[in-house]
Amino acid sequence: MSAVGSRTRPVNLRKLRRNVLVGLAFLFYLFIALIPIWWMVRATFVADYDLIDLTVNPFWFRQPLSLVHITYLFEHTRFLTWYGNTYLVAFCVVLITLVLCVPASYGLARLRFRGAEGIGIAVFMSYLIPPILLFLPLNQIVNNLLQLPNSKWAMVAVYPTFTVPFCLWLLIGFFKRVPIELEEAAVVDGASRWQAVWQVVLPLTVPGILTAAIFAFTLSMQDFLYALTFASSSSQKVLNTGVPTELIRGDLYFWGELMTAALLAGVPVAIVYNFFLDHFVEGITGALR
Amino acid sequence: MLVLVAYPFFLSLYFSVSNVTVAGGEGGFAGLSHYQDLVGDEVFRKALWNSLSFTFLAEIGKAILGIGLAFLLLRHLPGKKIIRGFLMLPWTLPISLSLLSWRWMFDPQFSTINWALAHLHLMSPPYPDWRGDALWGYVAILTVNIWRGFPFSAVIVLAGLTSIPSDMYDAAKVDGAGFFRTWHYVITPMIAPIIFIGLIFDVTFTIGDLTIVYLLTNGGPGYATQIVPLLAFQTGIQGGNLSTGAAMALIFFPVLFVGVVFFLRLLIRRQAAT
Numbered sequence: 001m002s003a004v005g006s007r008t009r010p011v012n013l014r015k016l017r018r019n020v021l022v023g024l025a026f027l028f029y030l031f032i033a034l035i036p037i038w039w040m041v042r043a044t045f046v047a048d049y050d051l052i053d054l055t056v057n058p059f060w061f062r063q064p065l066s067l068v069h070i071t072y073l074f075e076h077t078r079f080l081t082w083y084g085n086t087y088l089v090a091f092c093v094v095l096i097t098l099v100l101c102v103p104a105s106y107g108l109a110r111l112r113f114r115g116a117e118g119i120g121i122a123v124f125m126s127y128l129i130p131p132i133l134l135f136l137p138l139n140q141i142v143n144n145l146l147q148l149p150n151s152k153w154a155m156v157a158v159y160p161t162f163t164v165p166f167c168l169w170l171l172i173g174f175f176k177r178v179p180i181e182l183e184e185a186a187v188v189d190g191a192s193r194w195q196a197v198w199q200v201v202l203p204l205t206v207p208g209i210l211t212a213a214i215f216a217f218t219l220s221m222q223d224f225l226y227a228l229t230f231a232s233s234s235s236q237k238v239l240n241t242g243v244p245t246e247l248i249r250g251d252l253y254f255w256g257e258l259m260t261a262a263l264l265a266g267v268p269v270a271i272v273y274n275f276f277l278d279h280f281v282e283g284i285t286g287a288l289r
Numbered sequence: 290m291l292v293l294v295a296y297p298f299f300l301s302l303y304f305s306v307s308n309v310t311v312a313g314g315e316g317g318f319a320g321l322s323h324y325q326d327l328v329g330d331e332v333f334r335k336a337l338w339n340s341l342s343f344t345f346l347a348e349i350g351k352a353i354l355g356i357g358l359a360f361l362l363l364r365h366l367p368g369k370k371i372i373r374g375f376l377m378l379p380w381t382l383p384i385s386l387s388l389l390s391w392r393w394m395f396d397p398q399f400s401t402i403n404w405a406l407a408h409l410h411l412m413s414p415p416y417p418d419w420r421g422d423a424l425w426g427y428v429a430i431l432t433v434n435i436w437r438g439f440p441f442s443a444v445i446v447l448a449g450l451t452s453i454p455s456d457m458y459d460a461a462k463v464d465g466a467g468f469f470r471t472w473h474y475v476i477t478p479m480i481a482p483i484i485f486i487g488l489i490f491d492v493t494f495t496i497g498d499l500t501i502v503y504l505l506t507n508g509g510p511g512y513a514t515q516i517v518p519l520l521a522f523q524t525g526i527q528g529g530n531l532s533t534g535a536a537m538a539l540i541f542f543p544v545l546f547v548g549v550v551f552f553l554r555l556l557i558r559r560q561a562a563t
Contacts, residue, residue: 025361026372032354032436033376036390039401043393130497132518133542136525136535224385224500225518229526240385244504255393262386270381274374277381281448 043259044069069256070264078234079261082242085152086265089238090220093159097167097216100160102209105171106197110180123172126165131225134161139229152238154230159220166219167212170279174208175201211279218273239265333537336508336515340541343431343516344496348488350435355442362447380440388504391433395419395505423513426506430514433501438491445487449480489548496541517541 047066073079108119138158148154178201186196202209227241234246243261247254362373379387394401397418417425453476461471499518502508508515508523517537525534 022361022364022366025357026366029354029358029361029376030372033379033440036387036394036436037378037382039393040387040390129545130493130541132497132499132521133538136521136531136538139526140531222383224383225498225522228503229522240383244385244389258389259393262389266382266386269383270378271374273381274377277377277444281444 037263040259040263043256044263046256069260073257073260073264077257077261078237078242078246079264081235082237082239083265085236085242086221086238086240089152089155089159090217092156093163093220094213094216096156096160097163098209098213100164101167101171101212105168106175106201108168109172109175123165123168131162131223135225135229138226142230148230150231150233150236152231152236155220155223155226155238158226158230159216159223162223163216163219167216170212170215171205171208174205174211178204211276214272214276215279218269218276221269332512332515333517333520335512336517336520336537337540339427339514340496340516340518343427343434344492346431347434347438347495348492350431351438351442351491354435354439356446358439358443359446359450362443363450377440377444379437380444384437384498384500385504387437388433388501391429391436392420392505395429397421420506421510423510426510426514430501430505433505434495437501438495441491442487445483445491446480449483450476452483453479485551489551492548493545 045066047068108123138161142154142157143149146154146157148157182200182204183193183196186200187193191199221240224240227238228245231237231241234242237246239261243258243265247258247261358376362369362376366372397420402419403417419425419429457475457479458471461475466474497518499516499522502514502516502519503522506514508519517540521534521537524530524537528534
């Protein structure tokens, strides 16, 4: 019996030590990832006095907690306007992206001519051209051609330059997974080509279309450069530009309100993005499968 | 596609070889003179050097942290989905918003980093001025960049690792391969393509991003932490000199082009193999 005991114990100890190490490593990563976010949460709820008193432990608080920053943000700043702009722009971009991408990707997935593969790769490539190469000419197009200087609608016009290539690429993959035999069967049964696509293929690609929509949405909510370039007056700004540029006046920082705004604006985006992160990675790495 | 990406791209090329300003002046063909001016411009050279070195160092940092995290996420753990969600926050939060918190951490007066280091007795006054000093500013920008990007590297590496069939690991184990030999002979060749895609994606993303520098140091002090995208923005939009701005942005194109060609060749070789 004792032989058995002495044989199992070192194994358990090793296992325990390993688990402790893994746990510590996780804590280390969580600490790095969350520390700036913790300061956002803290600044949201502590009193101003705690933020500027250098003797207060910056990880914690001394004065009673308050909701003063939140109420100030909603009552005395344009925060709600920016919130509205952000979601309006993102919603329109999603609509435009889907209208452009769904038919195009269906066509590209079904076409069987030489070079169809090449078009697919070209689509992905164009996603790799960063906004920094395009923002100057786009600025001219928006100002002179579309006559939309300094307007949130400029963003609606410009964001598809990065949402369309990515969503097109994503949707081609989804459409390719629907066997063409299904469509042919529907046509044999008397459906028109249009009916076959509408009633047979589209319902099967709803998850893909939903993913593309979510991505168009989160990508347009992550952008900073275009928002900064195309909308400079306060009423046209979105959250990403409004919060960091309007709530800082000269050298005066409204830390409490700034952090509150960042938290309230950022967390919904982060949560939605996180749910679809796996699809996003698949979209990028899927180029090789 | 042509209208959305190709047209602006060629317009950008056209800008860079002519004299265009926001005021509408079309000064005709300027050839490569804007590029020649840039080569001789000290500020631009500094910005180019910063852009390349930032990106290079940031990718190394992200790779180290990301690979470590990817191996951790391979393990079974209760509540892993939720923990992963928290770990992904640096990547999923809009950077212009999370940067505000970093500004607070690097604030000359209220820097919580300085506070923590001082209370751990790792540092004594004078404290580094994270946003006003050339070297510390560089470090601060690099830190934020790595913080922002490491979850993404982890997810990419993880996607690579999980694509390896587990019997490959078992076979390596049976053959007596240790961690490093497994890494070198089994893991690296298998995940290289996926890592490569992730890297191209992340490099183009990092090198073209101006948000962090714009909101943290605005290129200062002087032009010590200036990068090309921000300089192009300041020249082209704020200064109204579209041609020079476009030329600045386009300098990157050869670099990206090489990456993309590599990517294409890889793709073709892979498809030939299967």
